Amino acid sequence: MHRGNTMNSRQQEKLTGLLARPVHWQCRLDRYTSFAIGGPADAVVKVESRLELQALLVFLLDEQIPWRVIGRGTNLLVRDEGFAGVVLLLDGEFKTVDRPSNQNVGSVIVRAGAGCSLRQLAYRCMEWGYSGVEFACGIPGTLGGAMIMNAGAWGSDMSAIVAGVVLMTADGEKRFDRRELDFSYRCWHGFAAHLGCAVVAEVELALQNGDPDMIRQQCEALQDRRKKMQRCTYPNAGSFFKNPANDSAGRLIDASGLKGLTIGGAMISAHHGNFLVNKGGATAEDVVRLMHVVRAKVKKDSGVDLEPEVHFI
Ligand code: EPU
Numbered sequence: 001m002h003r004g005n006t007m008n009s010r011q012q013e014k015l016t017g018l019l020a021r022p023v024h025w026q027c028r029l030d031r032y033t034s035f036a037i038g039g040p041a042d043a044v045v046k047v048e049s050r051l052e053l054q055a056l057l058v059f060l061l062d063e064q065i066p067w068r069v070i071g072r073g074t075n076l077l078v079r080d081e082g083f084a085g086v087v088l089l090l091d092g093e094f095k096t097v098d099r100p101s102n103q104n105v106g107s108v109i110v111r112a113g114a115g116c117s118l119r120q121l122a123y124r125c126m127e128w129g130y131s132g133v134e135f136a137c138g139i140p141g142t143l144g145g146a147m148i149m150n151a152g153a154w155g156s157d158m159s160a161i162v163a164g165v166v167l168m169t170a171d172g173e174k175r176f177d178r179r180e181l182d183f184s185y186r187c188w189h190g191f192a193a194h195l196g197c198a199v200v201a202e203v204e205l206a207l208q209n210g211d212p213d214m215i216r217q218q219c220e221a222l223q224d225r226r227k228k229m230q231r232c233t234y235p236n237a238g239s240f241f242k243n244p245a246n247d248s249a250g251r252l253i254d255a256s257g258l259k260g261l262t263i264g265g266a267m268i269s270a271h272h273g274n275f276l277v278n279k280g281g282a283t284a285e286d287v288v289r290l291m292h293v294v295r296a297k298v299k300k301d302s303g304v305d306l307e308p309e310v311h312f313i
Contacts (some may be wrong), residue, residue: 005026005042006085007043007063007086012025015043018055018059019052020048021045021091023043023045024043024045026040026043027041027043029041029070029087032087033070033073033076034236034237035076035078035287036235036278037077037078037235037282037287038073039079040082040083041082043086044086044087045086045087047090047092048092049092053199053201054173057168058170060086061170061197066084067086067087069090069199070089072117072145074141074145074237075237075238075309076237076311076312077288077310077313078313079284079313080284092115094113094115094116094201095113096112097110097111097120107209109163109205110204110205110207112143112203114142114143116143117141117143118136118139118140118143121133121136122134123137126216126219128212129209129210129212131208132205132207133207134218134219134222135152135154135156136152137222138153138222139238140238143203144200144201146158147165147200148191150184150188154222158188161207162178162181162205163177164177164178164203164204165202167198168199169194169197169198185242229271230269230271231271232269232272234267234279234280236269236275236277237276237310238309238310239274239275240275240291240309240310241309244305247304249273250272250273252298253298253306255301258293258294259273261293262279262290263289263290264282264283264286265278265279265280265281265282265286266279266286266290267279276290276291276294
């Protein structure tokens with residue numbers, strides 16, 4: 001599907017001049033999403049530093065150009081028409097994890113850039129003997145993405161370990177303390193008000209000192225359990241629906257006999273009902289049609305309204 005660039009040549013030139021790295025114009029987003037689905041964005045850019053990010057946010061605001069940070073694109077369905085705007089990938093200093101110099105007995109605050117992967121973060125904390133991030137070691141996204149959706153697994157989530165967050169807007173940066181942040185299951189409510197104007201730049205995590213070997217064993221055990229339950233070989237976006245209270249979306253979809261159901265290139269995983277997968281060549285429309293079928297059937301059979309966990313752009 002082809003859609004012309006909505007940025008004019010002056011804007012394109014200005015954008016290029018703001019960044020250390022080359023801009024990818026009319027860049028398909030299927031390469032940047034774990035679903036391997038998505039039409040082109042006007043531009044995809046890698047941002048290396050807070051200085052660069054701030055200048056970029058000022059430009060985007062002045063020119064009224066829509067933008068989104070997409071992390072590793074692991075919880076995302078991008079429409080087939082693509083995104084008329086600029087997609088930001090946080091790189092460089094946004095991928096660092098700082099080892100704290102001062103440690104209180106028992107606990108520690110780790111500061112990490114929003115662009116670092118949860119896997120990398122969990123690995124660093126494991127090496128240093130900091131416990132708390134183990135639940136996240138098999139979650140494939142970035143720290144910033146995990147933060148805005150309060151990602152979780154195994155009965156824990158980001159809200160349990162976040163001590164603070166730094167947001168950046170065109171006006172500069174601002175730190176929010178944990179007490180100012182309102183989370184619920186798979187949701188950071190307050191972020192909705194910042195969507196499209198603020199970027200999560202850094203997250204502070206409150207962790208406990210622990211034994212590196214024990215932490216490693218815990219991470220490995222959780223990753224093994226995850227692999228056994230999910231066993232997904234096709235591209236996917238993780239759990240597609242949020243779990244309803246006291247139940248599991250996967251169990252309900254399974255109970256409705258929907259595993260293996262296919263529309264176009266999109267299929268409900270034969271292994272786990274809550275995984276919608278791209279069997280090859282799936283379009284976003286295939287996935288959305290499949291999603292509607294699942295919601296209608298589960299509603300009819302169990303009376304439950306399933307709500308997507310996946311974000312849409
Ligand atoms: N089940 C079925 N059939 C299925 C799938 C699951 O009967 O097709 C049953 C299982 O046997 C189990 C129950 O449903 O008794 C729960 O399944 P599972 O242990 O796989 O957990 P889940 O509720 O589907 C949640 C998170 C996962 C996280 C796991 C482990 C949500 C929506 N999903 O899955 O998170 O990895 O627990 O903690 O909260 C993600 O968010 O992307 C994600 C993968």
